[in-house]
Amino acid sequence: MGGNNIPSDQWKLRGGTAWVYPANGAAQVVDPVIVVAEPGPGPTDLGAFADRVDGPDYPLRTKLAQRGKDVILVGYDDKSDWDSAEQVIEEAALRTRAMRYGTKPLAVVGAGRAALLTRYALARLEDKQMAHEVAAFFSLDSTTPTAAEQDALSTVGAMPQLPRLGKITSAGTRDLEGLGPRDDPDSSQFDDALYASGPASKTSLVNEEEGNWLLARLP
Numbered sequence: 001m002g003g004n005n006i007p008s009d010q011w012k013l014r015g016g017t018a019w020v021y022p023a024n025g026a027a028q029v030v031d032p033v034i035v036v037a038e039p040g041p042g043p044t045d046l047g048a049f050a051d052r053v054d055g056p057d058y059p060l061r062t063k064l065a066q067r068g069k070d071v072i073l074v075g076y077d078d079k080s081d082w083d084s085a086e087q088v089i090e091e092a093a094l095r096t097r098a099m100r101y102g103t104k105p106l107a108v109v110g111a112g113r114a115a116l117l118t119r120y121a122l123a124r125l126e127d128k129q130m131a132h133e134v135a136a137f138f139s140l141d142s143t144t145p146t147a148a149e150q151d152a153l154s155t156v157g158a159m160p161q162l163p164r165l166g167k168i169t170s171a172g173t174r175d176l177e178g179l180g181p182r183d184d185p186d187s188s189q190f191d192d193a194l195y196a197s198g199p200a201s202k203t204s205l206v207n208e209e210e211g212n213w214l215l216a217r218l219p
Contacts, residue, residue, distance in 0.1 A: 004054070005047065005050035005051055005054055005061075007019035007020055007021055007050075007073075008020055008021060008022055008025075009022075011072075011092075011095055011099075013074070013088055013091045013092055013095065014087065014088070014091055015076060015077055015078075015080065015084050015085075015087060015088045015091075016044075016074060016075055016076045016077055016080075016088035016091070016092065017044075017046060017074075017075055017076075017077060018072050018073065018074050018075075018092055018095065018096075019046050019050060019072070019073040019075075020070070020071075020072050021061060021065065021070065021071040021072070021073075022070045023064075023065045023067075023068045023069055023070050023071075024065060024068065026070070028099075028101040029070045029072070029096065029099050029100050029101065030068075030070060030100065030101050030102050030104060031068055031069050031070055031102075031104045032069070032070045032071075032072055032096050032100055032104075032106050032107070033064055033069045033070065033071050033072070033106075033107045033108070033109065033218070034072045034074060034092055034093065034096055034106060034107070034108045034109070035053055035060070035061075035071060035072070035073050035074070035108075035109045035110075035205070036074045036089055036092070036108065036109065036110040036111075036114040036115075036117070036118050037049045037073065037074060037075040037076070037114060038111065038112045038113045038114045039076050039079070039080040039085045039113060039114070039117070040076075040079070041079055042078060042079055043075070043076060043077055043078050043079075044075025044076045044077075045075075046073060046075045049073060049075060050073055051203075052203060052204060052205050053071075053073060053205045055200070055201070055203045055204025055205060056201070056203055056204060057200045057201050057203070057204030057206070057207045057208065058200065058204055058205075058206050058207055058208045058210070058211035058212075060205055060206055060211050060214075063211060063215060064215070067215065067218070069107075069218070072092065072096055074088065074089065074092040076088055082117070082149060082152070085117050086117050086120055086121045086124065087121075089110075089114075089117055089118050089121040090121045090124065090125055093106065093108065093121065093122070093125065093132045093134060094125075094130070094132065097131070097132065097133050104219075105133055105134065105135030105136075105219045106132070106133050106134045106135065107134065107135060107136040107137070107138070107218050107219055108122070108134050108136070108137050108138070108163070109137075109138045109140065109214065110137075110138070110139060110140065110142070111140035111141055111142075111205060112140070112141055112142065112143055113142075113143050115139040115140055115141070115142035115143070116139075116142050116143050116145055116149070116176075118137065118139075119137065119139060119142070119153070119159065119160065120149075120152060120153055120156065122134055122137060122160035122162075122163060123153065123156040123157050123158065123159060123160045123161075124156045125160075126156070126157070126160055126161060126162060127155075127156040127157060132162070134160070134162065134163045135162075135163055135164065135219040136163050136164045136165075136166065136217065136218060136219050137160060137163040137164070137165055137166070138166045138167075138168065138214055138217075139165070139166065139167045139168065139176075139190070140168045140170075140205070140206065140210070141168065141169060141170055141173045141199075142167070142176045143176065144174070144176050158189070159189050164191050164192070164217070164219075165189070165190040165191045165192070166190060166191065166192045166193070166194075166214070166217055167188070167190040167192070167193040167194070168193070168194045168196060168206075168210050168213065168214070169193070169194070169195050169196065170196045170198065170199035170200070170207075170210070171195070171196060171197055171198045171199065172198070172199060173199065175195075177189065177190075179193075180195060181193075181195040192217060194209070194210065194213045196209050196210050196213075197209060
């Protein structure tokens, strides 16, 4: 792990861990962006994830900090199924809201399966009438839900209703809605979409095109 990716603070979550990077050396979280790791076969290597978020293609965490955004990286303490991983994301959102100083809204970014789980977590919080205060959710190359997962999504309204929903689909990745850049935007459940010309490398979460698009749409 690169030395500049050592967090200022860590939060213990039920079933997970968050690494916290307040912007510009501040002591408090004021303007938070949560970035959720994909669940894997074991505990999340948050050091490796931190390096990928601030990767060579596009140092997303550094770019966010330059805009005064506090970054919270979220991972899992062990292999996580659908329900346990979703609960980690729920708790991360609620913990961030509780720890935030002031009233600036939250933003959340998830890639791959983490995007699908985050979508469900936010919709489930709304279904339970719990305030998450997430104003923007960015789904990066989300996976298509299984039939059981689609049923679970349907029980909570399929999509969160309160955040502005942004979708990024990299070239060569199957779009989870089966849409493309020439389709009618009103066909999508998302408010805004980018069909990126190519994916980031394995060492970076996003490439420059994706990162700039994301930053331009933060609350």
